[in-house]
Amino acid sequence: MQRDSKIFNLIEQEALRQEEGLELIASENFTSKQVMEAQGSVLTNKYAEGLPNKRYYGGCQVVDLIEQEAIDRAKELFGANWVNVQPHSGAQANAAVMLGILNPGDRILGFDLSHGGHLTHGSHVNFSGKLYEPHFYGVEKETGLIDWEKVAEKAEEVKPKLIICGASSYSREWNYERLREIADEVGATLLADISHPAGFIARGLLNDPLEHCHIVTSTTHKTLRGPRGGIIMTREDFENPLGLKTPKGTIKTLTQALDGAVFPGTQGGPLEHIIAGKAIAFGEALTDDYFNYIMQVRKNAQAMAKEFLNRGYDIVSGGTDNHLLLIDLRSKGISGKEAENTLVKADITINKNMVPFDDKSPFVTSGMRIGTAAVTTRGMKEIDMARIVDMIDTTLMVRADERKLEDVKIEINEWMKEFPLYS
Numbered sequence: 001m002q003r004d005s006k007i008f009n010l011i012e013q014e015a016l017r018q019e020e021g022l023e024l025i026a027s028e029n030f031t032s033k034q035v036m037e038a039q040g041s042v043l044t045n046k047y048a049e050g051l052p053n054k055r056y057y058g059g060c061q062v063v064d065l066i067e068q069e070a071i072d073r074a075k076e077l078f079g080a081n082w083v084n085v086q087p088h089s090g091a092q093a094n095a096a097v098m099l100g101i102l103n104p105g106d107r108i109l110g111f112d113l114s115h116g117g118h119l120t121h122g123s124h125v126n127f128s129g130k131l132y133e134p135h136f137y138g139v140e141k142e143t144g145l146i147d148w149e150k151v152a153e154k155a156e157e158v159k160p161k162l163i164i165c166g167a168s169s170y171s172r173e174w175n176y177e178r179l180r181e182i183a184d185e186v187g188a189t190l191l192a193d194i195s196h197p198a199g200f201i202a203r204g205l206l207n208d209p210l211e212h213c214h215i216v217t218s219t220t221h222k223t224l225r226g227p228r229g230g231i232i233m234t235r236e237d238f239e240n241p242l243g244l245k246t247p248k249g250t251i252k253t254l255t256q257a258l259d260g261a262v263f264p265g266t267q268g269g270p271l272e273h274i275i276a277g278k279a280i281a282f283g284e285a286l287t288d289d290y291f292n293y294i295m296q297v298r299k300n301a302q303a304m305a306k307e308f309l310n311r312g313y314d315i316v317s318g319g320t321d322n323h324l325l326l327i328d329l330r331s332k333g334i335s336g337k338e339a340e341n342t343l344v345k346a347d348i349t350i351n352k353n354m355v356p357f358d359d360k361s362p363f364v365t366s367g368m369r370i371g372t373a374a375v376t377t378r379g380m381k382e383i384d385m386a387r388i389v390d391m392i393d394t395t396l397m398v399r400a401d402e403r404k405l406e407d408v409k410i411e412i413n414e415w416m417k418e419f420p421l422y423s
């Protein structure tokens with residue numbers, strides 16, 4: 001077959017963009033070559049509906065071993081007793097959890113999207129807000145922090161079936177212990193979505209949600225640095241909250257309900273090439289190298305926070321416990337959209353982001369979200385964070401001057417050569 005040069009040339013262009021630019025999107029990272037090799041392997045050819053040793057297709061003897069290895073490594077990494085590694089993404093993991101334990105119309109209580117939550121936690125544009133009745137808690141205006149007693153009050157008022165904790169742009173620690181008490185008081189199931197800080201949690205650098213939450217979901221491609229995908233985990237099994245019946249009998253436990261909600265509930269055949277990549281990434285995350293990496297991610301985020309504060313930027317909550325910073329740009333008189341569009345001209349990639357109590361639309365926003373997971377993979381340290389902040393500040397200040405933006409871009413492209421990525 002003729003090689004598809006059009007697409008491969010574009011992939012080459014994207015590789016160059018990644019090599020030459022400064023990647024600060026908090027949800028992105030650079031996965032290892034061996035993870036990519038697994039993703040591009042013959043495993044993509046295999047159908048394997050079902051679970052290891054319980055498949056609906058023949059010829060699964062090899063992929064069974066791969067998927068079981070992924071499950072075992074995830075269990076070890078997170079101290080979980082049950083894991084499903086099949087969700088195609090973080091959104092799919094959350095969809096499966098909700099299908100597995102809720103009835104349509106049930107009330108759910110999640111962290112407000114405009115305060116840092118995720119679309120799949122009840123947004124009206126997402127299945128979670130269309131199929132279920134969404135309610136939200138948020139942060140305090142003065143501190144940018146969640147007040148757990150306010151969450152308790154909200155839960156008491158709403159009486160949700162499911163409480164969701166976890167976020168896409170909240171830089172602080174979660175009180176899973178208090179949230180579990182709240183969930184128990186109102187008879188709710190507690191889900192922690194650790195898509196962003198999963199790497200810190202895996203290596204014990206943030207509170208352990210599995211100790212307190214009934215269910216934990218995550219992506220595998222953010223701080224965890226694996227292939228694009230999702231997982232669902234539990235430490236303890238419980239009675240199935242729905243008491244769901246199947247033609248063959250009753251699904252007795254939560255984990256049986258969750259397995260069924262992934263397949264056949266919301267997905268067809270699992271992506272065994274991605275699952276192989278997940279297994280490799282979990283193995284990598286268990287190493288000392290990864291531990292040093294994820295420690296450095298946080299040191300870098302904290303160094304960056306300090307530099308931004310020194311330059312008079314407002315950071316929501318005043319700092320960070322993880323890999324990300326949410327910066328309120330209103331004091332600098334620039335919108336999130338303008339910041340994103342300006343920085344990209346200098347090959348600095350961030351994303352515009354709503355800040356709590358934002359007065360601008362989600363298409364404009366007053367904030368920018370920055371993360372250190374990707375630049376730390378490239379080998380950058382605290383001293384480099386100071387230079388990054390200097391370059392961001394310069395870029396935003398000279399934003400009307402295209403020539404100066406071009407100068408910053410050239411400087412960045414040169415600098416990135418010191419941190420080779422895949423070459």
Ligand SMILES: *Cc1c(COP(=O)(O)O)cnc(C)c1O
Binds near residue numbers: 027088117118229
């Ligand atoms: C990124 C993210 C997701 C969704 O992950 P996808 O793989 O993009 O579907 C879900 N929840 C949270 C909190 C996230 O940050």
